[in-house]
Amino acid sequence: xxxxxxxxxxxxxxxxxxxxxxxxxxxxxxxxxxxxxxxxxxxxxxxxxxxxxxxxxxxxxxxxxxxxxxxxxxxxxxxxxxxxxxxxxxxxxxxxxxxxxxxxxxxxxxxxxxxxxxxxxxxxxxxxxxxxxxxxxxxxxxxxxxxxxxxxxxxxxxxxxxxxxxxxxxxxxxxxxxxxxxxxxxxxxxxxxxxxxxxxxxxxxxxxxxxxxxxxxxxxxxxxxxxxxxxxxxxxxxxxxxxxxxxxxxxxxxxxxxxxxxxxxxxxxxxxxxxxxxxxxxxxxxxxxxxxxxxxxxxxxxxxxxxxxxxxxxxxxxxxxxxxxxxxxxxxxxxxxxxxxxxxxxxxxxxxxxxxxxxxxxxxxxxxxxxxxxxxxxxxxxxxxxxxxxxxxxxxxxxxxxxxxxxxxxxxxxxxxxxxxxxxxxxxxxxxxxxxxxxxxxxxxxxxxxxxxxxxxxxxxxx
Ligand SMILES: Cc1cc2nc3c(=O)[nH]c(=O)nc-3n(C[C@H](O)[C@H](O)[C@H](O)COP(=O)(O)OP(=O)(O)OC[C@H]3O[C@@H](n4cnc5c(N)ncnc54)[C@H](O)[C@@H]3O)c2cc1C
Numbered sequence: 001x002x003x004x005x006x007x008x009x010x011x012x013x014x015x016x017x018x019x020x021x022x023x024x025x026x027x028x029x030x031x032x033x034x035x036x037x038x039x040x041x042x043x044x045x046x047x048x049x050x051x052x053x054x055x056x057x058x059x060x061x062x063x064x065x066x067x068x069x070x071x072x073x074x075x076x077x078x079x080x081x082x083x084x085x086x087x088x089x090x091x092x093x094x095x096x097x098x099x100x101x102x103x104x105x106x107x108x109x110x111x112x113x114x115x116x117x118x119x120x121x122x123x124x125x126x127x128x129x130x131x132x133x134x135x136x137x138x139x140x141x142x143x144x145x146x147x148x149x150x151x152x153x154x155x156x157x158x159x160x161x162x163x164x165x166x167x168x169x170x171x172x173x174x175x176x177x178x179x180x181x182x183x184x185x186x187x188x189x190x191x192x193x194x195x196x197x198x199x200x201x202x203x204x205x206x207x208x209x210x211x212x213x214x215x216x217x218x219x220x221x222x223x224x225x226x227x228x229x230x231x232x233x234x235x236x237x238x239x240x241x242x243x244x245x246x247x248x249x250x251x252x253x254x255x256x257x258x259x260x261x262x263x264x265x266x267x268x269x270x271x272x273x274x275x276x277x278x279x280x281x282x283x284x285x286x287x288x289x290x291x292x293x294x295x296x297x298x299x300x301x302x303x304x305x306x307x308x309x310x311x312x313x314x315x316x317x318x319x320x321x322x323x324x325x326x327x328x329x330x331x332x333x334x335x336x337x338x339x340x341x342x343x344x345x346x347x348x349x350x351x352x353x354x355x356x357x358x359x360x361x362x363x364x365x366x367x368x369x370x371x372x373x374x375x376x377x378x379x380x381x382x383x384x385x386x387x388x389x390x391x392x393x394x395x396x397x398x399x400x401x402x403x404x405x406x407x408x409x410x411x412x413x414x415x416x417x418x419x420x421x422x423x424x425x426x427x428x429x430x431x432x433x434x435x436x437x438x439x440x441x442x443x444x445x446x447x448x449x450x451x452x453x454x455x456x457x458x459x460x461x462x463x
Contacts, residue, residue, distance in 0.1 A: 013056055014056070031081050044088045060087065068082040071141075073138075081424070095110055104212075107121065108211075109211055114138065115141065142209070156246065167180065167197075180193040203446070203447060226306065226308045248279065259331045267320055336395070341379070341419050345378055359405045363402040370383040
């Protein structure tokens with residue numbers, strides 16, 4: 001079939017004006033947040049119903065056409081990028097929330113529901129959807145499930161996986177499966193719902209998700225603490241975890257702080273300049289808890305682990321403190337950062353970070369490095385900023401050569417080369433540092449079951 005005939009047929013499968021082939025649309029929906037690959041899709045289709053999704057998949061199988069599921073396109077691993085003439089399937093028009101069940105605390109979402117839309121819906125019911133991160137205003141539930149998104153509240157609430165009660169999926173053969181029926185207890189064999197979470201659209205499309213909600217947290221209070229060195233951050237984490245149930249524990253370096261201050265629209269937390277900062281959050285539901293937090297802060301100062309600190313006294317202050325951490329990704333995107341999103345078990349973080357830092361210092365002496373991340377979960381974001389004198393391609397090439405050393409350390413510590421951003425295309429050549437050949441073979445066999453013709457997001461996760 002010619003490309004023109006493919007486009008004409010697509011127009012019969014969805015509403016004719018829900019197929020776009022203009023250059024601007026191809027560029028917009030053909031990429032995510034990464035800048036490694038040039039978008040080059042054949043067309044963008046916007047189904048409005050599950051039946052339309054099934055029709056697209058069946059047609060793609062007949063004609064052996066590649067499909068790329070597309071959510072809010074905030075992904076950081078090029079998993080939603082269409083760089084090889086694929087058809088992008090966007091869920092922008094399947095974005096309704098329905099069937100709220102107060103008893104089960106569940107709600108049914110179409111895949112195109114924006115993460116912040118679900119958070120807002122939960123709030124209106126007096127409840128809480130806890131998966132949160134800086135791109136929540138654009139990312140979609142389908143994309144969050146595709147990446148098993150984490151974010152800033154994982155230490156207390158876990159990843160997206162924890163909040164998916166049930167899924168409806170259209171597999172790579174066009175079959176509609178209802179997975180887990182929203183049950184809490186269901187011991188009837190393989191839980192295939194879990195396979196689709198984090199599958200990066202390689203097994204099929206999520207066309208509906210029943211999401212769980214939680215009780216709303218009360219009187220959230222944040223502290224930002226400045227530490228004299230990286231080694232002090234983990235004892236601070238332990239000291240606070242001994243006394244409080246934390247809802248977040250994040251860290252960032254002085255370079256990240258300098259970039260945020262450079263924006264001019266976020267107030268400094270305190271006057272002291274520190275090499276590293278920790279941001280922690282808890283529910284101050286009683287005076288005792290607030291007093292425990294202050295006593296722990298004083299203990300950390302006495303131990304020399306903390307140089308200065310501040311505790312939010314109002315919602316506005318809470319939000320301002322969070323901006324210090326939440327604005328980092330967006331702010332440094334100006335420098336086309338090369339991102340690594342690595343993790344180890346929490347106890348290994350200090351030794352691991354020292355080794356990585358030494359490698360980075362040795363191999364990237366001229367590059368500006370910005371560290372930040374969800375350190376309470378063992379997840380570190382290593383961002384290398386592009387100097388003005390290098391082209392994007394030269395810069396990415398230089399960064400890629402050092403990956404080998406970084407990922408050897410990840411492997412040595414039994415860690416992950418991608419904690420939460422996914423493998424996509426940017427990390428697929430490094431998968432063997434985190435997964436054994438036997439595991440990869442099983443993963444490929446699973447893909448072949450759900451997607452025998454390999455039409456679902458080819459080239460993602462595996463080469
Ligand atoms: C500023 C910023 C901060 C971020 N912070 C975090 C963070 O703290 N934690 C974190 O985990 N991530 C973070 N991210 C990454 C990103 O927001 C998440 O990976 C998010 O889950 C992607 O959702 P999306 O809707 O944008 O998906 P997309 O980027 O559109 O797609 C992601 C993957 O999901 C697949 N997909 C999309 N829709 C479907 C569907 N309906 N069915 C099957 N597969 C589908 C795509 O094919 C792709 O493989 C951040 C990104 C930015 C830009």
